[in-house]
Amino acid sequence: MKKTIALMTATLLILLTLCFPGVAAEPYKLGVNLELSGPWANVTRTLVMAMELEVKKINEAGGIDGRPLELVIRDNGFDIARASSNMIGFAGDEEILAVVGPFEDTFQAATRSIAERERVTNIIVCPSNPAVRSLRQKWSFNIAHSDKLVADKLTDLCLMRGYQNILVFAGAWPLARSLADHFKAGAEAKGLSVTISPETHLPTDIDVTPQLLKIQPVLKEKKIDAVFASTGGPTGPIICKNMRTLGIDLPILGTHAFGFGFIIGLGGEAMEGVEFPTGKPVVPGQLDADDPARETIQRFNERMQAAYQVGADQIAGHGYDIVHMAADALRRCGSTVTRATFREALENTREFVGCTGIYTYTPEDHDGLGKRDLVFVRITGNRFKRVLPEAVD
Numbered sequence: 001m002k003k004t005i006a007l008m009t010a011t012l013l014i015l016l017t018l019c020f021p022g023v024a025a026e027p028y029k030l031g032v033n034l035e036l037s038g039p040w041a042n043v044t045r046t047l048v049m050a051m052e053l054e055v056k057k058i059n060e061a062g063g064i065d066g067r068p069l070e071l072v073i074r075d076n077g078f079d080i081a082r083a084s085s086n087m088i089g090f091a092g093d094e095e096i097l098a099v100v101g102p103f104e105d106t107f108q109a110a111t112r113s114i115a116e117r118e119r120v121t122n123i124i125v126c127p128s129n130p131a132v133r134s135l136r137q138k139w140s141f142n143i144a145h146s147d148k149l150v151a152d153k154l155t156d157l158c159l160m161r162g163y164q165n166i167l168v169f170a171g172a173w174p175l176a177r178s179l180a181d182h183f184k185a186g187a188e189a190k191g192l193s194v195t196i197s198p199e200t201h202l203p204t205d206i207d208v209t210p211q212l213l214k215i216q217p218v219l220k221e222k223k224i225d226a227v228f229a230s231t232g233g234p235t236g237p238i239i240c241k242n243m244r245t246l247g248i249d250l251p252i253l254g255t256h257a258f259g260f261g262f263i264i265g266l267g268g269e270a271m272e273g274v275e276f277p278t279g280k281p282v283v284p285g286q287l288d289a290d291d292p293a294r295e296t297i298q299r300f301n302e303r304m305q306a307a308y309q310v311g312a313d314q315i316a317g318h319g320y321d322i323v324h325m326a327a328d329a330l331r332r333c334g335s336t337v338t339r340a341t342f343r344e345a346l347e348n349t350r351e352f353v354g355c356t357g358i359y360t361y362t363p364e365d366h367d368g369l370g371k372r373d374l375v376f377v378r379i380t381g382n383r384f385k386r387v388l389p390e391a392v393d
Contacts (some may be wrong), residue, residue, distance in 0.1 A: 019282040024064070027070035027199045028337065030323075031090035034125075036241060039203060039233060040076025040103050042262050047125065048073060048075055050319025053307050054300075058323070062329045069323070071142065073314070074097065077078045080107045087111040091118035097330075100322055101125055105175045108132060115139040123326070125318055131174070133367075141346060141366045143318050145279065147175060150256050151182035152375045153277035154228065155190055157253065159295065160376075161275075163225040166253070167218065168228035169239065172200040179255055180230040193236070203233050209242045219247045219250065226250055232257035237267030244270045249356050251275070256374070259314035264382050275387060277374045281317030281355045286386040287375075296320075297355050317355030324371055325352055325359065341344070 009387065010380035011064040031050070034044040051071060059068045072090070074322035076083035083102045091114060098121035102111060108124060109132045122140045158166060166187065184194040197218065218224070227250050229239045238256050251338060252274045256295045259278030264271050280293055284301040286295040300320050301312040312320075329345035349368070352359040357373025376387035384387065 002305055019350045025067040027068040028064060028097060029072050029093075029095045030326060031069045031084060031086075031093075031101055032071050032073040033076055033086040033090065033097045033101040035078040035083075035101075035103050035328065036075035042080060042258060043233070044101075046118060046261065046310075046313070046315050047319045049308055050300075050304065050312075050316040050322050051100075053303055054323040058327055064327055065159060069327060069330075078100055078104065080104075080110060083107045084110045084114065087114045087122075088118075090245055091115070091120050095341075096120065097337070097339055098123055098326060098346075104266050106173060110141045112137055113223060118287045119343075120339050121346060123322055125315075125322070126175070130182045136364070136366065139343060141361065142368065143355070144180070144319055145192070145335070145369050146367050147178045148182045148186075148382075149160065149369065149374065150277055151179055152186050153371055154183055154253060154255075155187045155192070155377075156390075157277060157376055157387075158187060158226065159190060160191060161226070161251070163192070165225050166195070166220065166228055167215065167224045167226075168194060168230055169208075170196060171232070171235065172202055176255075180228070183228060183230070191224075195224070201231065201235055201239070203231075203235055205235055206238065207242060208235070208239055209246065212239075212242055212246055212248065216246065216248065219248065224250060226253055227384065228253040234262075234266055236352055237263055237271060240267045240274060241276065247356070253260050255312060258379075259377060259384065261310060261313040261316075264379060264384075269279045271379045272381075273379065275378045278377050279317050279356045280373070280375055281312040281320075282314055282377055282384045283375060283386040284312055291292060292353050295351055300355055312355065314356075319354050321354035321359070325349060325354060328352060370371040 007215045036044050055069050055071055072088045076086050090099045100123045105126055116139050117136050124142045168180045180196050183215055184196055187194045188283050197215050199214050201208045229236055236254055242253055254274055254276035256278040257275045259282040281297050284297045304312050329342055331342045332345040347361050349359055349361045357369040359368035361368050377384050378387045
């Protein structure tokens with residue numbers, strides 16, 4: 001009798017799902033733990049917009065084996081305690097298969113450790129503290145290019161431009177400093193001279209003129225050819241504006257974080273001529289015809305334009321990659337989808353064509369990307385313009 005009732009119930013649920021599209025299967029849930037308020041709000045909102053756009057696309061196409069994908073979004077308020085609390089809350093909800101974020105580099109050591117302890121996948125958006133990334137934690141996966149890849153690509157750009165003496169003005173946080181240190185090591189190994197200024201800056205600085213005034217004599221003394229602003233967020237345009245106001249007309253080099261859409265708007269004319277290595281979504285219409293990621297990026301860019309009237313950029317591309325790589329891993333889980341099988345499937349991602357690049361994860365490598373996944377970009381006429389040629393190992 002009980003078997004008959006169970007069979008009838010299951011049959012009824014199937015019929016309801018077929019006859020009434022509003023009655024859907026249980027969703028696969030991804031937690032989203034981001035700084036939706038505070039200094040990173042504009043960046044993280046773009047990320048969420050891109051993720052929601054791609055989740056909608058997947059669900060309208062039938063979901064993943066008939067089950068929809070759902071984002072459970074929580075603002076951590078740019079507060080490490082809230083970011084940790086959100087992570088613990090997500091970890092305690094067995095329906096959450098993985099957690100995206102936080103974005104802030106200095107928050108990630110805490111959330112990664114929670115992910116390891118609770119055995120839930122943590123998808124890291126921003127390049128993380130190199131000391132933490134080097135731990136090769138089992139449950140954490142990186143989406144963005146590593147600081148070393150970016151630094152190596154920047155060295156290629158300096159060699160291409162013929163810069164011999166470069167001064168680095170680095171931010172006072174782990175990632176900015178790591179980029180500076182990796183660049184110095186890699187560039188000097190190629191015969192260049194790199195000076196890291198003792199002057200530094202914070203992500204909350206709204207004017208760095210005092211630091212630049214102290215740097216000015218060094219520029220002449222060391223016959224500097226270019227200045228590398230090892231930074232991210234609004235401080236990038238601030239540095240450029242303050243340099244031009246002071247009459248410092250040297251070439252400015254940036255990090256991949258200069259590929260965010262708001263950078264040009266904040267810096268205005270001061271951004272003209274700034275060059276940097278960054279992800280391919282920044283120049284969707286300027287990729288090689290045979291680039292495997294070209295079609296993926298162009299179609300995503302068109303959807304962003306249609307939905308939000310803004311094109312793809314570095315951070316939006318990360319949103320695409322997170323959603324579609326998670327969906328790809330879920331499809332490869334087969335009939336048994338758990339946190340453990342999802343993590344294993346994600347780790348077995350091979351040659352996945354995303355927007356940021358072509359990802360391959362292994363048990364020894366949760367970074368996934370290579371130098372081939374970066375391009376050179378120059379800001380020209382208030383637009384991002386790709387610079388050729390590319391130097392790829």
